[in-house]
Amino acid sequence: MNIATTVEQAKQTVRQWKAEGLTVGLVPTMGYLHEGHESLIKRAVAECDRVMVSVFLNPIQFAPNEDLATYPRDFAADTVLIENAGADLVFHPEPSELYAPDACTFVNVEEITSELCGKTRPTHFRGVCTVVSKLMNISQADRAYFGQKDAQQLAVVRRMVRDLNMNVEVVGCPIVREEDGLAKSSRNTYLSPAEREAALVLSRAVREGHHLMEEGERDAKTILGAMRAIIEAEPLARIDYVEMVSWDGIKPVDVADSSVLVAMAVYIGKTRLIDNFIFEM
Ligand SMILES: Nc1ncnc2c1ncn2[C@@H]1O[C@H](COP(=O)(O)OP(=O)(O)OP(=O)(O)O)[C@@H](O)[C@H]1O
Numbered sequence: 001m002n003i004a005t006t007v008e009q010a011k012q013t014v015r016q017w018k019a020e021g022l023t024v025g026l027v028p029t030m031g032y033l034h035e036g037h038e039s040l041i042k043r044a045v046a047e048c049d050r051v052m053v054s055v056f057l058n059p060i061q062f063a064p065n066e067d068l069a070t071y072p073r074d075f076a077a078d079t080v081l082i083e084n085a086g087a088d089l090v091f092h093p094e095p096s097e098l099y100a101p102d103a104c105t106f107v108n109v110e111e112i113t114s115e116l117c118g119k120t121r122p123t124h125f126r127g128v129c130t131v132v133s134k135l136m137n138i139s140q141a142d143r144a145y146f147g148q149k150d151a152q153q154l155a156v157v158r159r160m161v162r163d164l165n166m167n168v169e170v171v172g173c174p175i176v177r178e179e180d181g182l183a184k185s186s187r188n189t190y191l192s193p194a195e196r197e198a199a200l201v202l203s204r205a206v207r208e209g210h211h212l213m214e215e216g217e218r219d220a221k222t223i224l225g226a227m228r229a230i231i232e233a234e235p236l237a238r239i240d241y242v243e244m245v246s247w248d249g250i251k252p253v254d255v256a257d258s259s260v261l262v263a264m265a266v267y268i269g270k271t272r273l274i275d276n277f278i279f280e281m
């Protein structure tokens with residue numbers, strides 16, 4: 001497996017692959033990889049001739065008050081996981097390699113970024129879409145793999161690719177969970193043992209919301225009320241948002257009459273965790 005730290009090194013490898021007529025899969029990550037990332041990489045390996053995994057903690061998607069400085073890192077362990085999963089290239093640049101001091105081009109997806117995480121993190125998706133565009137250009141990917149755990153991100157990237165006529169298929173992958181239900185996340189490492197226990201309210205609320213919808217409930221207030229009650233019963237939890245939005249447009253809905261995303265962000269102590277389910281109709 002190759003490790004590229006410069007854009008030119010990565011492009012050179014990709015040029016060779018493309019010259020041989022091979023398809024390329026891209027898996028963008030911020031590192032500190034776990035089984036969620038591994039599932040994306042394995043799917044890419046199964047579906048593409050060659051796979052590039054990027055490990056890049058993208059500074060421009062973090063606001064100054066967020067956790068860029070403390071975000072966990074372990075590049076040595078990441079490379080072992082990536083190699084074992086069967087990928088061919090790791091792209092691991094320094095921020096200065098991707099962002100020139102006078103860089104002034106950013107990708108801003110509107111509307112679909114105005115709710116959910118876009119509300120609390122107003123500059124976040126501009127940073128995500130800018131770096132994802134760059135990674136797609138560098139890798140010349142035929143397919144790019146994203147987890148449903150970051151469901152709004154998946155919808156935003158899909159919309160960007162459609163609106164900008166980019167030549168890449170965006171593949172969404174299911175949420176991988178711990179045995180007790182907690183969605184796997186690099187940020188779970190921030191949790192103390194008591195917080196780890198408290199964090200189960202997210203997946204419990206997701207299960208309850210999904211169960212109600214399976215039983216036929218469609219009223220957002222009823223569904224979200226039941227979910228919020230589970231979270232509010234936990235003293236270590238503080239809700240950022242629990243919302244139901246249309247899955248295609250990420251706009252609030254009162255009654256689910258087509259596919260919806262029911263998503264939440266919840267602080268457990270100081271750690272902000274997300275979880276969701278999509279109810280297809
Ligand atoms: N539990 C999971 N199941 C499926 N995909 C996941 C999971 N966790 C992360 N991913 C996906 O992996 C990709 C990289 O995510 P990222 O590096 O931010 O990992 P993370 O563990 O979600 O970190 P964070 O703590 O920042 O939420 C994204 O497409 C994300 O949706």
Ligand SMILES: CC(C)(CO)[C@@H](O)C(=O)[O-]
Nearest residue numbers: 028029030058128131150
């Ligand atoms: C897609 C991504 C790697 C872009 O930095 C990041 O937002 C993430 O890890 O989900």
Ligand code: BAL
Nearest residue numbers: 030061062124150153
């Ligand atoms: N997985 C989302 C990246 C972030 O929280 O910045």
